[in-house]
Amino acid sequence: MRTVDELDTVSRTTMDARARSGSTRGRIAKSLRELAAPDKVFPALAIVLFFVVWEIVCRVFNVPVFILPKPSEFLGVLIAKWPAILPNAIQTLYTTIVGFALGVLVGAAIGACVGLSRFVYRVTYPLLIGFYSVPKIAVVPILVIWFGIGTIPAILTAAIMCLFPVVVNVATGLATTEPELEDVLRALGASKLDVLRRVGLPRSMPYFFASLKIAVSLAFVGTVVAETVAANIGIGSMMILASSTFDVPLVFAGVFLLAVLGVAMYAIFALIERRVTFWARRNADVAA
Protein backbone atom coordinates (compact mmCIF):
# COMPACT_ATOMS: atom_id res chain seq x y z
CA MET A 1 0.00 0.00 0.00
CA ARG A 2 2.97 2.25 -0.64
CA THR A 3 1.04 4.50 -3.00
CA VAL A 4 -1.47 5.44 -0.34
CA ASP A 5 1.29 6.66 1.94
CA GLU A 6 2.89 8.61 -0.86
CA LEU A 7 -0.42 10.19 -1.78
CA ASP A 8 -1.05 10.99 1.82
CA THR A 9 2.17 12.91 2.18
CA VAL A 10 1.60 14.65 -1.13
CA SER A 11 -1.90 15.79 -0.22
CA ARG A 12 -0.85 16.70 3.29
CA THR A 13 1.91 19.00 2.14
CA THR A 14 -0.36 20.76 -0.34
CA MET A 15 -2.90 20.94 2.43
CA ASP A 16 -0.53 22.72 4.75
CA ALA A 17 0.62 25.09 2.06
CA ARG A 18 -2.88 26.35 1.58
CA ALA A 19 -4.47 28.77 3.94
CA ARG A 20 -8.16 28.80 4.69
CA SER A 21 -10.19 31.54 3.05
CA GLY A 22 -13.75 32.76 3.03
CA SER A 23 -15.45 34.59 0.16
CA THR A 24 -14.69 34.18 -3.54
CA ARG A 25 -13.18 37.64 -3.75
CA GLY A 26 -11.03 36.88 -0.76
CA ARG A 27 -9.99 33.66 -2.41
CA ILE A 28 -8.92 35.37 -5.67
CA ALA A 29 -6.98 38.02 -3.79
CA LYS A 30 -5.43 35.25 -1.78
CA SER A 31 -4.34 33.25 -4.81
CA LEU A 32 -2.77 36.37 -6.34
CA ARG A 33 -0.89 36.94 -3.14
CA GLU A 34 0.03 33.27 -3.09
CA LEU A 35 1.52 33.53 -6.60
CA ALA A 36 3.88 36.20 -5.36
CA ALA A 37 4.47 34.44 -2.05
CA PRO A 38 8.00 33.21 -1.28
CA ASP A 39 6.91 29.57 -1.46
CA LYS A 40 5.92 30.11 -5.12
CA VAL A 41 8.71 32.49 -6.16
CA PHE A 42 11.64 30.52 -4.82
CA PRO A 43 10.79 27.26 -6.63
CA ALA A 44 10.53 29.22 -9.89
CA LEU A 45 13.88 30.88 -9.17
CA ALA A 46 15.40 27.47 -8.44
CA ILE A 47 14.34 26.22 -11.88
CA VAL A 48 15.78 29.26 -13.65
CA LEU A 49 18.97 29.01 -11.60
CA PHE A 50 19.33 25.32 -12.52
CA PHE A 51 19.42 26.14 -16.25
CA VAL A 52 21.64 29.17 -15.79
CA VAL A 53 24.24 27.12 -13.87
CA TRP A 54 24.01 24.40 -16.52
CA GLU A 55 24.65 26.98 -19.28
CA ILE A 56 27.59 28.50 -17.38
CA VAL A 57 29.21 25.15 -16.59
CA CYS A 58 28.99 24.10 -20.23
CA ARG A 59 30.54 27.35 -21.40
CA VAL A 60 33.28 27.52 -18.76
CA PHE A 61 34.41 23.90 -19.22
CA ASN A 62 33.70 23.90 -22.93
CA VAL A 63 31.68 20.68 -22.74
CA PRO A 64 31.25 19.09 -26.20
CA VAL A 65 27.73 19.20 -27.60
CA PHE A 66 27.49 15.41 -28.07
CA ILE A 67 28.05 14.90 -24.32
CA LEU A 68 26.01 17.67 -22.74
CA PRO A 69 24.44 20.37 -24.89
CA LYS A 70 23.85 23.83 -23.44
CA PRO A 71 20.25 24.73 -22.56
CA SER A 72 20.42 27.52 -25.16
CA GLU A 73 21.34 24.90 -27.78
CA PHE A 74 18.59 22.40 -27.13
CA LEU A 75 15.98 25.12 -26.61
CA GLY A 76 17.06 26.51 -29.98
CA VAL A 77 16.66 23.06 -31.55
CA LEU A 78 13.26 22.71 -29.91
CA ILE A 79 12.09 25.93 -31.56
CA ALA A 80 13.81 25.33 -34.91
CA LYS A 81 12.50 21.78 -35.33
CA TRP A 82 9.09 22.47 -33.77
CA PRO A 83 7.09 21.59 -36.92
CA ALA A 84 8.74 18.16 -36.94
CA ILE A 85 8.48 17.73 -33.16
CA LEU A 86 4.82 18.75 -32.84
CA PRO A 87 3.24 15.61 -34.39
CA ASN A 88 5.37 13.50 -32.05
CA ALA A 89 4.24 15.52 -29.03
CA ILE A 90 0.60 15.23 -30.10
CA GLN A 91 0.99 11.48 -30.57
CA THR A 92 2.51 11.08 -27.10
CA LEU A 93 -0.20 13.18 -25.48
CA TYR A 94 -2.92 11.29 -27.32
CA THR A 95 -1.51 7.91 -26.29
CA THR A 96 -1.14 9.07 -22.69
CA ILE A 97 -4.70 10.37 -22.45
CA VAL A 98 -6.30 7.30 -24.03
CA GLY A 99 -4.20 4.97 -21.87
CA PHE A 100 -4.93 7.05 -18.79
CA ALA A 101 -8.68 7.00 -19.44
CA LEU A 102 -8.62 3.26 -19.97
CA GLY A 103 -6.52 2.66 -16.86
CA VAL A 104 -8.70 4.89 -14.69
CA LEU A 105 -11.94 3.26 -15.85
CA VAL A 106 -10.69 -0.27 -15.29
CA GLY A 107 -8.88 0.74 -12.09
CA ALA A 108 -11.96 2.40 -10.61
CA ALA A 109 -14.08 -0.66 -11.44
CA ILE A 110 -11.58 -3.07 -9.85
CA GLY A 111 -11.12 -0.71 -6.88
CA ALA A 112 -14.89 -0.59 -6.35
CA CYS A 113 -15.16 -4.39 -6.32
CA VAL A 114 -12.23 -4.74 -3.93
CA GLY A 115 -13.36 -1.90 -1.65
CA LEU A 116 -16.99 -2.98 -1.39
CA SER A 117 -16.55 -6.67 -0.67
CA ARG A 118 -14.30 -8.10 2.00
CA PHE A 119 -14.49 -11.40 0.15
CA VAL A 120 -13.19 -9.99 -3.13
CA TYR A 121 -10.55 -8.11 -1.16
CA ARG A 122 -9.21 -11.24 0.54
CA VAL A 123 -9.32 -13.34 -2.62
CA THR A 124 -7.68 -10.87 -5.00
CA TYR A 125 -5.22 -9.15 -2.67
CA PRO A 126 -2.21 -11.48 -3.29
CA LEU A 127 -2.93 -11.44 -7.01
CA LEU A 128 -3.02 -7.64 -7.08
CA ILE A 129 0.22 -7.38 -5.13
CA GLY A 130 1.77 -9.84 -7.58
CA PHE A 131 0.75 -7.74 -10.58
CA TYR A 132 1.82 -4.62 -8.75
CA SER A 133 5.35 -5.88 -8.10
CA VAL A 134 6.05 -6.80 -11.73
CA PRO A 135 7.93 -3.92 -13.37
CA LYS A 136 5.34 -2.79 -15.90
CA ILE A 137 7.98 -2.32 -18.58
CA ALA A 138 8.39 -6.09 -18.65
CA VAL A 139 5.01 -6.44 -20.35
CA VAL A 140 5.96 -4.26 -23.33
CA PRO A 141 7.60 -7.13 -25.29
CA ILE A 142 4.51 -9.26 -24.70
CA LEU A 143 2.28 -6.48 -25.97
CA VAL A 144 4.48 -6.13 -29.03
CA ILE A 145 4.09 -9.86 -29.74
CA TRP A 146 0.31 -9.52 -29.47
CA PHE A 147 -0.28 -6.19 -31.16
CA GLY A 148 2.87 -5.42 -33.15
CA ILE A 149 4.71 -2.11 -33.21
CA GLY A 150 2.46 0.96 -32.92
CA THR A 151 0.05 2.89 -30.78
CA ILE A 152 -1.76 0.01 -29.08
CA PRO A 153 1.16 -1.36 -27.02
CA ALA A 154 1.91 2.18 -25.81
CA ILE A 155 -1.71 2.82 -24.84
CA LEU A 156 -1.88 -0.46 -22.97
CA THR A 157 1.42 0.17 -21.19
CA ALA A 158 0.13 3.56 -20.08
CA ALA A 159 -3.12 1.99 -18.87
CA ILE A 160 -1.33 -0.73 -16.90
CA MET A 161 1.02 1.81 -15.35
CA CYS A 162 -1.78 3.96 -13.95
CA LEU A 163 -4.09 1.12 -12.97
CA PHE A 164 -2.75 0.36 -9.52
CA PRO A 165 -2.76 3.71 -7.75
CA VAL A 166 -6.40 4.08 -8.82
CA VAL A 167 -7.34 0.59 -7.62
CA VAL A 168 -5.67 1.06 -4.24
CA ASN A 169 -7.11 4.52 -3.61
CA VAL A 170 -10.66 3.79 -4.70
CA ALA A 171 -10.67 0.60 -2.62
CA THR A 172 -9.34 2.43 0.45
CA GLY A 173 -11.85 5.24 0.08
CA LEU A 174 -14.80 2.89 -0.20
CA ALA A 175 -13.71 0.50 2.53
CA THR A 176 -13.55 3.13 5.28
CA THR A 177 -16.95 4.58 6.15
CA GLU A 178 -17.73 5.82 9.67
CA PRO A 179 -19.88 3.08 11.20
CA GLU A 180 -22.06 5.58 13.07
CA LEU A 181 -22.92 7.44 9.91
CA GLU A 182 -23.84 4.18 8.30
CA ASP A 183 -26.06 3.46 11.34
CA VAL A 184 -27.89 6.78 10.97
CA LEU A 185 -28.75 5.91 7.39
CA ARG A 186 -29.41 2.23 7.93
CA ALA A 187 -31.75 2.96 10.85
CA LEU A 188 -33.88 4.83 8.31
CA GLY A 189 -34.06 1.71 6.18
CA ALA A 190 -31.38 2.78 3.69
CA SER A 191 -30.24 -0.01 1.37
CA LYS A 192 -26.58 -0.82 0.82
CA LEU A 193 -26.88 1.02 -2.48
CA ASP A 194 -28.26 4.13 -0.71
CA VAL A 195 -25.33 4.15 1.69
CA LEU A 196 -22.91 3.76 -1.20
CA ARG A 197 -24.48 6.57 -3.20
CA ARG A 198 -24.93 9.05 -0.35
CA VAL A 199 -21.80 8.32 1.65
CA GLY A 200 -19.40 5.80 0.12
CA LEU A 201 -18.93 7.45 -3.26
CA PRO A 202 -18.66 11.09 -2.15
CA ARG A 203 -16.31 10.04 0.62
CA SER A 204 -13.98 8.19 -1.75
CA MET A 205 -13.71 11.15 -4.15
CA PRO A 206 -10.67 12.74 -2.46
CA TYR A 207 -8.86 9.41 -2.64
CA PHE A 208 -9.87 9.03 -6.28
CA PHE A 209 -8.75 12.49 -7.34
CA ALA A 210 -5.51 12.20 -5.40
CA SER A 211 -4.79 9.04 -7.38
CA LEU A 212 -5.57 10.73 -10.72
CA LYS A 213 -2.63 13.08 -10.63
CA ILE A 214 -0.26 10.24 -9.76
CA ALA A 215 -1.90 8.08 -12.44
CA VAL A 216 -1.53 10.67 -15.21
CA SER A 217 2.20 10.97 -14.51
CA LEU A 218 2.60 7.21 -14.56
CA ALA A 219 0.60 6.90 -17.79
CA PHE A 220 2.97 9.43 -19.34
CA VAL A 221 6.00 7.44 -18.23
CA GLY A 222 4.46 4.25 -19.60
CA THR A 223 3.71 5.86 -22.95
CA VAL A 224 7.21 7.21 -23.46
CA VAL A 225 8.93 3.99 -22.41
CA ALA A 226 6.74 1.96 -24.76
CA GLU A 227 7.41 4.45 -27.55
CA THR A 228 11.18 4.07 -27.19
CA VAL A 229 10.81 0.31 -27.66
CA ALA A 230 7.83 -0.24 -29.88
CA ALA A 231 6.70 2.76 -31.92
CA ASN A 232 7.57 4.80 -35.00
CA ILE A 233 6.11 8.07 -33.79
CA GLY A 234 5.94 9.86 -30.46
CA ILE A 235 8.51 11.72 -28.37
CA GLY A 236 10.07 8.49 -27.09
CA SER A 237 10.55 7.17 -30.61
CA MET A 238 11.87 10.54 -31.78
CA MET A 239 14.52 10.53 -29.03
CA ILE A 240 15.69 7.01 -29.86
CA LEU A 241 15.99 8.01 -33.50
CA ALA A 242 17.89 11.18 -32.57
CA SER A 243 20.30 9.30 -30.32
CA SER A 244 21.07 6.76 -33.06
CA THR A 245 22.18 9.67 -35.28
CA PHE A 246 24.02 11.39 -32.38
CA ASP A 247 21.66 14.36 -32.57
CA VAL A 248 22.22 14.94 -28.84
CA PRO A 249 20.57 18.41 -28.68
CA LEU A 250 17.38 16.91 -30.10
CA VAL A 251 17.50 14.16 -27.46
CA PHE A 252 17.73 16.82 -24.75
CA ALA A 253 15.01 18.85 -26.41
CA GLY A 254 12.85 15.73 -26.11
CA VAL A 255 13.68 15.32 -22.42
CA PHE A 256 12.87 18.98 -21.80
CA LEU A 257 9.55 18.70 -23.63
CA LEU A 258 8.68 15.59 -21.61
CA ALA A 259 9.40 17.41 -18.36
CA VAL A 260 7.19 20.34 -19.34
CA LEU A 261 4.31 18.11 -20.46
CA GLY A 262 4.60 15.92 -17.37
CA VAL A 263 4.47 18.87 -15.00
CA ALA A 264 1.56 20.39 -16.91
CA MET A 265 -0.53 17.23 -16.72
CA TYR A 266 0.19 16.77 -13.04
CA ALA A 267 -0.74 20.40 -12.40
CA ILE A 268 -4.04 20.12 -14.27
CA PHE A 269 -5.15 17.17 -12.20
CA ALA A 270 -3.90 18.69 -8.97
CA LEU A 271 -6.05 21.72 -9.79
CA ILE A 272 -9.12 19.61 -10.53
CA GLU A 273 -8.58 17.74 -7.29
CA ARG A 274 -8.40 21.00 -5.39
CA ARG A 275 -11.68 22.17 -6.90
CA VAL A 276 -13.68 19.00 -6.49
CA THR A 277 -12.63 17.89 -3.03
CA PHE A 278 -12.22 21.22 -1.23
CA TRP A 279 -14.18 19.89 1.74
CA ALA A 280 -11.68 17.14 2.44
CA ARG A 281 -8.90 19.66 2.95
CA ARG A 282 -11.04 21.95 5.09
CA ASN A 283 -12.13 19.01 7.13
CA ALA A 284 -8.57 17.83 7.63
CA ASP A 285 -7.54 21.37 8.53
CA VAL A 286 -10.11 21.41 11.28
CA ALA A 287 -9.19 17.95 12.47
CA ALA A 288 -5.49 18.80 12.52
Next chain:
Amino acid sequence: MTNGIGTAVAAAPGDRDADDVFVDVQNVRLNYQVGDDSSTLALDETNMTLRRGEFVAIVGPSGCGKSSLLKLASGLRRPSSGEVLVGGSAVVKPIKIVGMAFQNPTMLPWLRTIDNVLMPLQIVEPHRSQFRAKKEEYREMARGLLAEVGLAHFADKYPWELSGGMLQRASLCRALIHDPRLLLLDEPFGALDAFTREDLWQVLQKLWMERHPTVILVTHDLREAVFLADTVHVMSARPGRVLTSHRVDIRRPRTLDDLFTDTASQLVHELRSHISHDRGV
Protein backbone atom coordinates in the same frame (compact mmCIF):
# COMPACT_ATOMS: atom_id res chain seq x y z
CA MET B 1 -41.22 3.83 47.82
CA THR B 2 -42.59 7.33 47.34
CA ASN B 3 -40.64 10.38 48.26
CA GLY B 4 -42.00 13.54 46.70
CA ILE B 5 -40.94 13.94 43.10
CA GLY B 6 -38.99 10.74 42.57
CA THR B 7 -41.32 7.79 42.46
CA ALA B 8 -40.04 4.27 42.17
CA VAL B 9 -42.06 2.57 39.45
CA ALA B 10 -42.86 -1.12 39.50
CA ALA B 11 -40.78 -2.80 36.81
CA ALA B 12 -43.62 -5.07 35.71
CA PRO B 13 -44.90 -3.93 32.31
CA GLY B 14 -48.39 -5.32 32.85
CA ASP B 15 -49.66 -2.60 35.15
CA ARG B 16 -50.21 -0.10 32.38
CA ASP B 17 -52.85 0.38 29.77
CA ALA B 18 -51.76 -1.97 26.98
CA ASP B 19 -52.97 0.39 24.23
CA ASP B 20 -50.70 3.06 25.51
CA VAL B 21 -47.49 1.04 25.19
CA PHE B 22 -45.40 2.10 22.21
CA VAL B 23 -42.07 0.38 22.79
CA ASP B 24 -42.02 -2.94 24.59
CA VAL B 25 -38.73 -4.67 25.34
CA GLN B 26 -39.55 -8.20 26.46
CA ASN B 27 -37.01 -10.51 28.15
CA VAL B 28 -34.31 -9.45 25.75
CA ARG B 29 -30.89 -11.04 25.78
CA LEU B 30 -28.13 -9.87 23.47
CA ASN B 31 -25.00 -11.88 22.95
CA TYR B 32 -22.16 -10.52 20.81
CA GLN B 33 -20.27 -13.29 19.08
CA VAL B 34 -16.61 -12.30 18.85
CA GLY B 35 -14.72 -14.73 16.63
CA ASP B 36 -15.64 -18.39 16.92
CA ASP B 37 -15.15 -19.19 20.57
CA SER B 38 -15.62 -16.01 22.59
CA SER B 39 -18.76 -14.01 23.14
CA THR B 40 -19.96 -11.08 25.26
CA LEU B 41 -23.33 -11.09 26.94
CA ALA B 42 -24.32 -7.42 26.71
CA LEU B 43 -27.96 -7.57 27.81
CA ASP B 44 -29.60 -10.20 30.01
CA GLU B 45 -33.35 -10.51 30.57
CA THR B 46 -33.98 -6.82 29.97
CA ASN B 47 -37.55 -5.57 30.25
CA MET B 48 -38.71 -2.05 29.58
CA THR B 49 -41.86 -0.38 28.32
CA LEU B 50 -42.37 3.10 26.97
CA ARG B 51 -45.72 4.79 26.61
CA ARG B 52 -46.48 6.62 23.38
CA GLY B 53 -44.83 10.02 23.62
CA GLU B 54 -42.90 9.19 26.78
CA PHE B 55 -39.43 10.59 27.35
CA VAL B 56 -37.22 7.93 28.89
CA ALA B 57 -33.64 8.28 30.02
CA ILE B 58 -31.33 5.32 30.53
CA VAL B 59 -28.38 5.61 32.87
CA GLY B 60 -25.92 2.96 33.92
CA PRO B 61 -22.24 2.10 34.20
CA SER B 62 -20.09 2.18 31.10
CA GLY B 63 -20.30 -0.94 28.94
CA CYS B 64 -23.59 -2.13 30.42
CA GLY B 65 -25.32 -2.32 27.06
CA LYS B 66 -27.11 1.02 26.72
CA SER B 67 -25.99 1.61 23.15
CA SER B 68 -26.82 -2.01 22.41
CA LEU B 69 -30.36 -1.45 23.64
CA LEU B 70 -30.76 1.46 21.21
CA LYS B 71 -29.47 -0.74 18.39
CA LEU B 72 -32.18 -3.26 19.25
CA ALA B 73 -34.90 -0.62 19.37
CA SER B 74 -33.84 0.75 15.96
CA GLY B 75 -33.70 -2.69 14.38
CA LEU B 76 -30.00 -2.38 13.55
CA ARG B 77 -29.51 -5.58 15.57
CA ARG B 78 -31.73 -8.51 16.46
CA PRO B 79 -31.89 -9.78 20.05
CA SER B 80 -30.43 -13.23 20.75
CA SER B 81 -33.66 -14.07 22.54
CA GLY B 82 -36.76 -12.17 23.57
CA GLU B 83 -38.49 -9.54 21.50
CA VAL B 84 -38.63 -5.81 20.92
CA LEU B 85 -42.06 -4.50 19.90
CA VAL B 86 -42.53 -1.02 18.49
CA GLY B 87 -46.07 0.15 17.83
CA GLY B 88 -47.32 -3.37 18.45
CA SER B 89 -45.19 -5.25 15.92
CA ALA B 90 -41.87 -6.97 16.40
CA VAL B 91 -38.80 -5.13 15.15
CA VAL B 92 -37.04 -7.41 12.70
CA LYS B 93 -35.34 -4.83 10.49
CA PRO B 94 -34.68 -1.07 10.56
CA ILE B 95 -37.94 0.87 10.68
CA LYS B 96 -38.28 4.28 9.10
CA ILE B 97 -40.10 5.92 12.04
CA VAL B 98 -36.80 6.08 13.92
CA GLY B 99 -34.52 9.11 14.21
CA MET B 100 -31.05 8.76 15.70
CA ALA B 101 -28.33 11.03 17.05
CA PHE B 102 -25.01 10.07 18.61
CA GLN B 103 -22.31 11.66 20.70
CA ASN B 104 -20.37 12.12 17.47
CA PRO B 105 -22.53 14.32 15.21
CA THR B 106 -21.31 12.55 12.00
CA MET B 107 -22.25 15.29 9.54
CA LEU B 108 -21.17 14.77 5.93
CA PRO B 109 -18.43 17.32 5.22
CA TRP B 110 -19.26 17.67 1.52
CA LEU B 111 -22.84 18.80 2.17
CA ARG B 112 -24.00 22.12 3.56
CA THR B 113 -25.69 21.93 6.94
CA ILE B 114 -29.17 22.19 5.43
CA ASP B 115 -28.46 19.35 3.01
CA ASN B 116 -27.17 17.23 5.87
CA VAL B 117 -30.42 17.87 7.70
CA LEU B 118 -32.41 16.94 4.57
CA MET B 119 -30.58 13.64 4.13
CA PRO B 120 -33.22 11.45 5.88
CA LEU B 121 -35.91 12.76 3.52
CA GLN B 122 -33.90 11.43 0.60
CA ILE B 123 -34.02 7.96 2.10
CA VAL B 124 -37.36 7.56 3.86
CA GLU B 125 -40.60 7.07 1.93
CA PRO B 126 -42.90 8.81 1.15
CA HIS B 127 -40.53 11.81 1.17
CA ARG B 128 -37.97 10.06 -0.97
CA SER B 129 -40.09 9.84 -4.11
CA GLN B 130 -41.44 13.36 -3.60
CA PHE B 131 -38.07 14.88 -2.85
CA ARG B 132 -37.56 16.53 -6.22
CA ALA B 133 -41.12 17.78 -6.51
CA LYS B 134 -41.35 19.15 -2.98
CA LYS B 135 -37.75 20.29 -2.67
CA GLU B 136 -38.57 23.90 -1.81
CA GLU B 137 -41.16 22.88 0.76
CA TYR B 138 -38.69 20.52 2.41
CA ARG B 139 -35.96 23.13 2.43
CA GLU B 140 -38.29 25.56 4.16
CA MET B 141 -39.09 22.86 6.69
CA ALA B 142 -35.38 22.28 7.35
CA ARG B 143 -34.74 26.01 7.65
CA GLY B 144 -37.57 26.28 10.15
CA LEU B 145 -36.14 23.46 12.21
CA LEU B 146 -32.63 24.92 12.10
CA ALA B 147 -34.03 28.29 13.17
CA GLU B 148 -35.68 26.63 16.15
CA VAL B 149 -32.37 25.35 17.43
CA GLY B 150 -30.69 28.71 16.76
CA LEU B 151 -28.89 27.86 13.53
CA ALA B 152 -30.90 30.06 11.16
CA HIS B 153 -27.76 31.74 9.85
CA PHE B 154 -25.74 28.57 9.51
CA ALA B 155 -27.97 26.58 7.17
CA ASP B 156 -25.72 27.25 4.18
CA LYS B 157 -22.44 26.72 5.98
CA TYR B 158 -20.46 23.52 5.78
CA PRO B 159 -20.25 21.35 8.90
CA TRP B 160 -16.56 22.13 9.37
CA GLU B 161 -17.51 25.78 9.76
CA LEU B 162 -19.64 24.96 12.82
CA SER B 163 -18.66 24.48 16.45
CA GLY B 164 -19.21 21.22 18.33
CA GLY B 165 -22.40 22.48 19.98
CA MET B 166 -23.75 23.77 16.66
CA LEU B 167 -23.01 20.42 15.02
CA GLN B 168 -24.95 18.65 17.73
CA ARG B 169 -27.90 21.01 17.19
CA ALA B 170 -27.77 20.22 13.48
CA SER B 171 -27.56 16.53 14.29
CA LEU B 172 -30.78 16.86 16.35
CA CYS B 173 -32.44 18.53 13.38
CA ARG B 174 -31.36 15.70 11.12
CA ALA B 175 -32.78 13.19 13.58
CA LEU B 176 -36.14 15.04 13.66
CA ILE B 177 -36.64 16.21 10.07
CA HIS B 178 -38.80 13.25 8.99
CA ASP B 179 -40.90 13.62 12.14
CA PRO B 180 -39.91 10.24 13.64
CA ARG B 181 -42.22 8.67 16.20
CA LEU B 182 -39.26 7.13 18.01
CA LEU B 183 -36.21 9.25 18.74
CA LEU B 184 -33.06 7.43 19.89
CA LEU B 185 -30.32 9.57 21.39
CA ASP B 186 -27.00 8.04 22.43
CA GLU B 187 -25.17 10.47 24.71
CA PRO B 188 -25.86 13.30 22.27
CA PHE B 189 -24.45 15.98 24.57
CA GLY B 190 -21.62 13.92 26.04
CA ALA B 191 -18.82 15.84 24.34
CA LEU B 192 -20.10 19.34 25.08
CA ASP B 193 -19.22 21.82 27.80
CA ALA B 194 -21.66 22.29 30.70
CA PHE B 195 -23.21 25.55 29.46
CA THR B 196 -23.81 24.36 25.91
CA ARG B 197 -25.21 21.16 27.29
CA GLU B 198 -27.76 22.92 29.50
CA ASP B 199 -28.69 25.07 26.53
CA LEU B 200 -29.35 22.02 24.44
CA TRP B 201 -31.41 20.35 27.17
CA GLN B 202 -33.84 23.21 26.80
CA VAL B 203 -33.76 23.02 23.02
CA LEU B 204 -34.49 19.31 23.15
CA GLN B 205 -37.28 19.77 25.70
CA LYS B 206 -38.91 22.38 23.47
CA LEU B 207 -38.68 20.20 20.36
CA TRP B 208 -40.07 17.25 22.28
CA MET B 209 -43.00 19.25 23.67
CA GLU B 210 -43.90 20.42 20.16
CA ARG B 211 -43.65 17.09 18.41
CA HIS B 212 -44.04 14.52 21.16
CA PRO B 213 -42.01 11.65 19.77
CA THR B 214 -41.27 8.74 22.08
CA VAL B 215 -37.68 9.27 23.20
CA ILE B 216 -34.97 7.00 24.56
CA LEU B 217 -32.05 9.08 25.76
CA VAL B 218 -28.87 7.32 26.87
CA THR B 219 -26.78 9.52 29.10
CA HIS B 220 -24.05 9.52 31.74
CA ASP B 221 -25.30 12.79 33.19
CA LEU B 222 -27.84 12.18 35.96
CA ARG B 223 -28.92 15.83 36.04
CA GLU B 224 -29.57 15.62 32.33
CA ALA B 225 -31.71 12.53 32.88
CA VAL B 226 -33.71 14.22 35.64
CA PHE B 227 -34.15 17.44 33.68
CA LEU B 228 -35.40 15.80 30.50
CA ALA B 229 -37.05 12.48 31.27
CA ASP B 230 -40.47 11.35 32.42
CA THR B 231 -38.91 8.11 33.56
CA VAL B 232 -35.28 7.27 34.35
CA HIS B 233 -34.23 3.63 34.07
CA VAL B 234 -31.08 2.58 35.90
CA MET B 235 -29.23 -0.34 34.38
CA SER B 236 -26.90 -2.77 36.11
CA ALA B 237 -23.31 -3.42 35.12
CA ARG B 238 -22.79 -5.85 32.25
CA PRO B 239 -24.71 -7.96 31.48
CA GLY B 240 -27.23 -5.14 31.62
CA ARG B 241 -30.67 -5.38 33.18
CA VAL B 242 -33.00 -2.66 34.38
CA LEU B 243 -32.33 -2.30 38.11
CA THR B 244 -34.90 0.32 39.04
CA SER B 245 -37.01 2.92 37.34
CA HIS B 246 -37.84 6.36 38.67
CA ARG B 247 -40.66 8.61 37.61
CA VAL B 248 -39.74 12.30 37.45
CA ASP B 249 -42.84 14.31 38.33
CA ILE B 250 -41.61 17.83 37.65
CA ARG B 251 -44.15 19.76 35.56
CA ARG B 252 -43.15 20.97 32.13
CA PRO B 253 -41.73 23.07 30.74
CA ARG B 254 -38.93 22.52 33.22
CA THR B 255 -36.35 25.16 33.92
CA LEU B 256 -32.78 24.82 35.09
CA ASP B 257 -33.90 26.18 38.44
CA ASP B 258 -36.02 23.07 38.90
CA LEU B 259 -32.79 21.10 39.12
CA PHE B 260 -31.78 23.02 42.24
CA THR B 261 -34.85 22.11 44.23
CA ASP B 262 -34.36 19.63 47.08
CA THR B 263 -36.53 17.01 45.48
CA ALA B 264 -34.60 17.07 42.20
CA SER B 265 -31.21 16.88 43.87
CA GLN B 266 -32.52 14.12 46.10
CA LEU B 267 -33.52 12.18 43.00
CA VAL B 268 -30.11 12.72 41.41
CA HIS B 269 -28.57 11.51 44.64
CA GLU B 270 -30.69 8.42 44.74
CA LEU B 271 -29.90 7.53 41.11
CA ARG B 272 -26.22 7.91 41.84
CA SER B 273 -26.40 5.64 44.85
CA HIS B 274 -28.02 2.90 42.73
CA ILE B 275 -25.19 3.09 40.22
CA SER B 276 -22.40 3.22 42.83
CA HIS B 277 -24.04 0.41 44.72
CA ASP B 278 -24.08 -1.76 41.63
CA ARG B 279 -20.41 -1.02 41.02
CA GLY B 280 -19.79 -2.28 44.57
CA VAL B 281 -18.52 1.10 45.76
